[in-house]
Amino acid sequence: MSTAELSAPRGGAPAAADGTALAAHARPGNGLRTWLRLLGSELRLMFRRWRNLALLGVLVVLPVVLGIGLRVSTPDGGGGGPNASFFAQLAGNGVFLSFLALTILLTLVLPLVIAVVAGDSVAGEAGLGTLRYLLTVPAGRARLLSVKYTAVVIFGLAACLLVSAVSLIMGAILFPIGPVTLLSGTTVPLADGLLRLLYVTLYVAAGMAGLAAIGLAISTLTEHAIGAIAAILVLAVASEVADNVAQFAVIHPYLPTHFWLSFDSLLRAPVDTTTLLHGLLSFAAYIVVFGSIAWARFTSADVTS
Amino acid sequence: MSSGEVASAPAVRDDAAPGAEAAPHPGAAPGPGAAQDAEPEPAIVTSGLTKRFRSGQLAVDGIDMVVPRGSVYGFLGPNGSGKTTTIRMLLGLVYPTAGSHSLLGVPMPKGTVQVLPRVGSLVEGPAFYPQLSGRDNLARVDAADRTADPGTAKQRITTALDRVGLLAAKKKHYRAYSLGMKQRLAIAASLLQPRELIILDEPTNGLDPQGTREVRGLIREIATGGITVLVSSHLLAEVEQICTQVGVMRTGKLVFQGPLEELRARGSARIRVTTSDPARAAEVLGKLGLADVTAAETEASAALGDQAPEQITRELVYAGVPVAGLDTPRPSLEELFVGLTGEGFDVDG
Incomplete structure (x- = not known):
C-alpha cells in the first residue's frame, strides 16, 4: 500500500479510504501511478512471451559464438571494412568484443528485435482483439500508446545492455583485459573504458528508440503484426543499404540508420561530440515525427478488429 | 459475491x-x-x-x-x-x-x-x-x-x-x-x-x-x-x-x-374457426367483410381487422355453421421479428 500514499493524487481526496471507493471509482485516474501500473503490466506481458525471450536468447548466444569464433581464429587476421579497428584491438583487450558485437548485431539482429516488439505492440493487440477491450476499459488511446512506446524502448535498452554485458563477460574470459587503448591511440584506465562502453550502449539504445518510433507508427496502421514487423525490418535494411551507396550521399544524414554506428566517436579522445549530437538529434527527430504520426493515427482510427 | x-x-x-x-x-x-x-x-x-x-x-x-x-x-x-x-x-x-x-x-x-x-x-x-x-x-x-x-x-x-x-x-x-x-x-x-x-x-x-x-x-x-x-x-x-x-x-x-x-x-390478429364445414364458415367470414379468408380441412380463418369476435361468432352460429372452436391467434414474436428483419439470407443492398 505504500506506493498509494507516495504518489500525490491530482485533486480530490486520496483513494485510500474504503468508504470513498465509489467516488474514487468515478474519478478519472491519478496520473503517473496508474500509468506505471499499466507499464508494469505491459512489461510483464512483453518479457514473459516466449517469442521475446527467444529473441533475447539469440542476443546472448550470438556474442558467445562470436567471442569463441574470434578466439579460435586469429583475431587480427579477421575482416576489413569499418570493423577492422575493433578486430585489431580485440587481440589486446577483451572489452572490444562488446563494441564488435554491438557493431555486428546492429546490422540486422538488433533491428530485428526492435521490429518484432514494436511491430507487435499495437498491431498484435488489434489482431488478437484485446485492443478493443483495453480501449473500452478505457485505457485511453494516447495513454496506451505512450505505455506501448515506453515498453518497446525499455525492451530495446534491455537488448543492448544484454549484448554489451554478455560480450563483455565473454571478452574477459577469452581475451586479456586491462587499460583500454582508444581508436585515437590514447590509453585510458579500464574503468574509463567500461564507462565509455556504457555510453556506447545507451547511444545504440537511443538509435533503437528512433527505430521503435517508426515501428510504432507502422504498427498502428495494421492489425497484422507480422506485416508490421516485416515492413519495419525492410525499412531498416533499405536504409542501411542506401547509406552504403555513395551516390545517395545527399540523403545519408537523413536516413534513420545513418548515425547508428557513430558511437565510435565515444572511443576517441577527445570525444567527437558533434557527430554524437547529430546522431542523437537525428534519433530525436525520428521519435518526434513518427511518434506524432502514431499518435495522430491511433487516436483517430476506427477500431474494427 | x-x-x-x-x-x-x-x-x-x-x-x-x-x-x-x-x-x-x-x-x-x-x-x-x-x-x-x-x-x-x-x-x-x-x-x-x-x-x-x-x-x-x-x-x-x-x-x-x-x-x-x-x-x-x-x-x-x-x-x-x-x-x-x-x-x-x-x-x-x-x-x-x-x-x-x-x-x-x-x-x-x-x-x-x-x-x-x-x-x-x-x-x-x-x-x-x-x-x-x-x-x-x-x-x-x-x-x-x-x-x-x-x-x-x-x-x-x-x-x-x-x-x-x-x-x-x-x-x-x-x-x-x-x-x-x-x-x-x-x-x-x-x-x-x-x-x-x-x-x-x-x-x-x-x-x-x-x-x-x-x-x-x-x-x-x-x-x-x-x-x-x-x-x-x-x-x-x-x-x-x-x-x-x-x-x-x-x-x-x-x-x-x-x-x-x-x-x-403490433401483430394483427386473425380469427380461426374450427369446424366440420369450413367452406360455409369461410363464406360467412367473407360476407362479414373480413379480408384474407382461407379455408382448410377442419378450419377457416380470416384477418380479424377491427371486428369483434363475439359478433362474428353470433353470425356463424346464426348461419348454421357447426362451430367446434374459435380463437383469435396473434403472430408469434418470432414471426413479427422475422417480418421486421426479413427472412434469412435476405440481404438488402
Missing part, C-alpha cells in the same frame, strides 16, 4: 418483465413505456447516429435509440444489420460520421475517459491473451483501468471470477478454455468494477444450449441489481425471456424500438 461490489446504480427497475408472459391480451396498451418519465436520463441516447465506412458502406443509418435506465434492452437484428458497429460507436471504438450519442448522460466520444469506467462491455466475442491464465488476463484488464484500485485488484478479480463460475479455472491458460468459459471470462471482465450499464454484444454466440442458459441467467442476475443491460443478438429467442425493451435493426436502420409488449401488440 462477497463484498457488495455488485450494484451501484441508483436506477429503479421498471417491472415490465413479468408482464411479458401475460401478454396474449389483445387490447394491451403500450403502457410500460410511458411510465419512464420519472426516471433519470436514459442510459443510452443516440440521435441520428450514422456510420459510413471509408469503403462507402453505410453500416448504420441515422438511428435514434433510447435505452431507459434499469431496462434490459434486447438489441436485435440479423448478422450484418449494423448492431456491432452501433455498439462500437456507443463505446467510442468507432467514430460516427454523423449524429451524436451519450452514455449515462455523458456525451460521447468526448466523455470516454469519464463515463466508460462505469460501463462494462463485451464486444464481438471474447478476446484475451492465450498465454495468460484467466486470472492474469483479468489482472491485465484491471491494470489498464486508471480508476481501479490496485490494492483491491486481487479480491475484485476473485469476486468477478466467482460470479461467472470460473474460480476453479482461474489458473488455467486462456487457450485451454472452452468457448463458454471464454465468453464467461469476458463477462467477468465487465464485472471487475461496479457498473451502471453493461453492454453485451452477442454474449451467447457459439454457445451450446447449456451455455446459453447460463449466460442468460447471468444477465438476469446482473439486471436484478438495477444495472441497465443492453444485449445484442441475432436470435430473438435468446433474449426474449430477459428483455423489457427491444430495438430491432435491419440494414443499418432501427425499424422498431419499444417495450416487448408493444412489439407483440
Whole structure:
C-alpha cells in the first residue's frame, strides 16, 4: 500500500479510504501511478512471451559464438571494412568484443528485435482483439500508446545492455583485459573504458528508440503484426543499404540508420561530440515525427478488429 | 459475491418483465413505456447516429435509440444489420460520421475517459491473451483501468471470477478454455468494477444450449441489481425471456424500438374457426367483410381487422355453421421479428 500514499493524487481526496471507493471509482485516474501500473503490466506481458525471450536468447548466444569464433581464429587476421579497428584491438583487450558485437548485431539482429516488439505492440493487440477491450476499459488511446512506446524502448535498452554485458563477460574470459587503448591511440584506465562502453550502449539504445518510433507508427496502421514487423525490418535494411551507396550521399544524414554506428566517436579522445549530437538529434527527430504520426493515427482510427 | 461490489446504480427497475408472459391480451396498451418519465436520463441516447465506412458502406443509418435506465434492452437484428458497429460507436471504438450519442448522460466520444469506467462491455466475442491464465488476463484488464484500485485488484478479480463460475479455472491458460468459459471470462471482465450499464454484444454466440442458459441467467442476475443491460443478438429467442425493451435493426436502420409488449401488440390478429364445414364458415367470414379468408380441412380463418369476435361468432352460429372452436391467434414474436428483419439470407443492398 505504500506506493498509494507516495504518489500525490491530482485533486480530490486520496483513494485510500474504503468508504470513498465509489467516488474514487468515478474519478478519472491519478496520473503517473496508474500509468506505471499499466507499464508494469505491459512489461510483464512483453518479457514473459516466449517469442521475446527467444529473441533475447539469440542476443546472448550470438556474442558467445562470436567471442569463441574470434578466439579460435586469429583475431587480427579477421575482416576489413569499418570493423577492422575493433578486430585489431580485440587481440589486446577483451572489452572490444562488446563494441564488435554491438557493431555486428546492429546490422540486422538488433533491428530485428526492435521490429518484432514494436511491430507487435499495437498491431498484435488489434489482431488478437484485446485492443478493443483495453480501449473500452478505457485505457485511453494516447495513454496506451505512450505505455506501448515506453515498453518497446525499455525492451530495446534491455537488448543492448544484454549484448554489451554478455560480450563483455565473454571478452574477459577469452581475451586479456586491462587499460583500454582508444581508436585515437590514447590509453585510458579500464574503468574509463567500461564507462565509455556504457555510453556506447545507451547511444545504440537511443538509435533503437528512433527505430521503435517508426515501428510504432507502422504498427498502428495494421492489425497484422507480422506485416508490421516485416515492413519495419525492410525499412531498416533499405536504409542501411542506401547509406552504403555513395551516390545517395545527399540523403545519408537523413536516413534513420545513418548515425547508428557513430558511437565510435565515444572511443576517441577527445570525444567527437558533434557527430554524437547529430546522431542523437537525428534519433530525436525520428521519435518526434513518427511518434506524432502514431499518435495522430491511433487516436483517430476506427477500431474494427 | 462477497463484498457488495455488485450494484451501484441508483436506477429503479421498471417491472415490465413479468408482464411479458401475460401478454396474449389483445387490447394491451403500450403502457410500460410511458411510465419512464420519472426516471433519470436514459442510459443510452443516440440521435441520428450514422456510420459510413471509408469503403462507402453505410453500416448504420441515422438511428435514434433510447435505452431507459434499469431496462434490459434486447438489441436485435440479423448478422450484418449494423448492431456491432452501433455498439462500437456507443463505446467510442468507432467514430460516427454523423449524429451524436451519450452514455449515462455523458456525451460521447468526448466523455470516454469519464463515463466508460462505469460501463462494462463485451464486444464481438471474447478476446484475451492465450498465454495468460484467466486470472492474469483479468489482472491485465484491471491494470489498464486508471480508476481501479490496485490494492483491491486481487479480491475484485476473485469476486468477478466467482460470479461467472470460473474460480476453479482461474489458473488455467486462456487457450485451454472452452468457448463458454471464454465468453464467461469476458463477462467477468465487465464485472471487475461496479457498473451502471453493461453492454453485451452477442454474449451467447457459439454457445451450446447449456451455455446459453447460463449466460442468460447471468444477465438476469446482473439486471436484478438495477444495472441497465443492453444485449445484442441475432436470435430473438435468446433474449426474449430477459428483455423489457427491444430495438430491432435491419440494414443499418432501427425499424422498431419499444417495450416487448408493444412489439407483440403490433401483430394483427386473425380469427380461426374450427369446424366440420369450413367452406360455409369461410363464406360467412367473407360476407362479414373480413379480408384474407382461407379455408382448410377442419378450419377457416380470416384477418380479424377491427371486428369483434363475439359478433362474428353470433353470425356463424346464426348461419348454421357447426362451430367446434374459435380463437383469435396473434403472430408469434418470432414471426413479427422475422417480418421486421426479413427472412434469412435476405440481404438488402
